Amino acid sequence: MAFRETNGIVSTDGDAVAEADVIMTAAALGLAALHIAGTKSPIQFDMDPLEAGKDPTKLTFLQEAVNRMDAAVAAYLEKEGKMAGYVKAGTSPGYDPGAVIMGVYALAGQSAPSKVTAPELSVEGKKLWEKIWNDNVAKQYKGRGAYTGFVDNHNTEGDTKPIGPLSSARFVAKDSDEKLPSRWLPATENELWRSRERLGKKGDVVSWGIIGGERANNKSAAKDAEKGTNEADVIIADVKAIGMEYVGGDLTKDEIAMYTHGMIQAIYRAYHLGPSCSPYEIAVGSLTKKMASCLTCTLFMTANGYPPNSIHLGRGESWAPLFSPYYPEDPHRQPTAQEAAVIRDLNNRWYEKCLEYLQTGLKVLDDTHIAESHGKSRDAVRKYLEEHATDEKAGGALILDAVTIHDGEAERIHRTLQPVA
Ligand SMILES: [Zn+2]
Known part of the structure; x- marks a missing residue:
């Protein structure tokens, strides 16, 4: 749907x-x-x-x-x-x-x-x-x-x-999955996306629903983080490293976590x-x-x-x-x-x-x-x-x-x- x-x-x-x-x-x-x-x-x-x-x-x-x-x-x-x-x-x-x-x-x-x-x-x-x-x-x-x-x-x-x-x-x-009920995805212009835009990467947003995604504008303070790495991507990688299974892999911006x-x-x-x-x-x-x-x-x-x-x-x-x-x-x-x-x-x-x-x-x-x-x-x-x-x-x-x-x-x-x- x-x-x-x-x-x-x-x-x-x-x-x-x-x-x-x-x-x-x-x-x-x-x-x-x-x-x-x-x-x-x-x-x-x-x-x-x-x-x-x-x-x-x-x-x-x-x-x-x-x-x-x-x-x-x-x-x-x-x-x-x-x-x-x-x-x-x-x-x-x-x-x-x-x-x-x-x-x-x-x-x-x-x-x-x-x-x-x-x-x-x-x-x-x-x-x-x-x-x-x-x-x-x-x-x-x-x-x-x-x-x-x-x-x-x-x-x-x-x-x-x-x-x-x-x-x-x-x-x-995925919106094509018939087992799912009708879901909401914020419209592209919705300001909720603003905090999910990756630091220094215009238009590149962390998919909707992903935990920590609202910190994508923040520069990561992690010691080993590369220059320009944002907090959201560090959280996403950390959660995986600490044992959470990401079934179905990474998400596109048209999918919801x-x-x-x-x-x-x-x-x-x-x-x-x-x-x-x-x-x-x-x-x-x-x-x-x-x-x-x-x-x-x-x-x-x-x-x-x-x-x-x-x-x-x-x-x-x-x-x-x-x-x-x-x-x-x-x-x-x-x-x-x-x-x-x-x-x-x-x-x-x-x-x-x-x-x-x-x-x-x-x-x-x-x-x-x-x-x-x-x-x-x-x-x-x-x-x-x-x-x-x-x-x-x-x-x-x-x-x-x-x-x-x-x-x-x-x-x-x-x-x-x-x-x-
Ligand atoms: Zn619970």
Whole structure:
């Protein structure tokens, strides 16, 4: 399906940044409102306790974002009774080497353990878990935001092996790929491209979606960098050197980068193996200590019945699910029809829930709660979904588009919602 080359994500000439703010804030509000209305129990958004300890203003910032969400959701749910205080801020489980994020608990804030350092695993699963966090595996990504997915397997018949390591990997979205939903690519004249133009190379831009691409104007400070080397290309090379697989290779300027996190890969594989298999994600390397799932992973996990034990409102830069089976352990393997069907079915459930989260969140974002600066963008997102009512993938696709504008979800929520009076 051809990319929409417009200035705004949902409008010809709108503000893409404000539209991304509205889309992701609506998704978070919709998730919270539907969870609270459905279960009558709270939802909690966490930050890393280490970070909160180092810089208390960050916790204040999260608390303020959550207060704004809470006020908007409580007003929306008024008819259900008094629901204030159901959207909470907290800290995620503490980090220890080998700590995991799990996709099996009830939604964050309910029965999540304070630390998940030694999950109850099968004998083979425990061996694999130890190998991954001790980095005794052939190849895994260990840079910024590095989590490795794996699947523990308690099956006693048939396939009984655990699966992993499943590192985050980068994929290429091509507009000719029929498995993809309709995607947005900023129009050539959009000022979002400006920061992606390589230092001293007019018109030569880093492809849309690539993490770090917005630093292409900056001269690299790396010691061994050649003269004229820009920061973006250094980041791209470093991330590859530190173990991230770039599936499909380099991108042209007409393609979009997508990153699929280890937890999501683990969920497809766990689902395929059956109910006695559980998806996990382990923090690896020395840069990653936050034991919570990003909002984008959370939407997918919740849609498919594997809600995370802790959620954060940080970044899910250019996040995407898989669109084709991916076997890092055996790249030449031909997927079976059933394996392809698992991807299709889980993605379809995700599309369906994304639309529901967005439509609910857009109702929560009424005139009383939306920031004045974002009213026009909210109306544009509403109009787009109305006009694409027959496209069941439209909601999920807007979330994919919104997170190609790289920012923290708490920052977007701050900009989109009115302060609480
Ligand atoms: Zn994630």
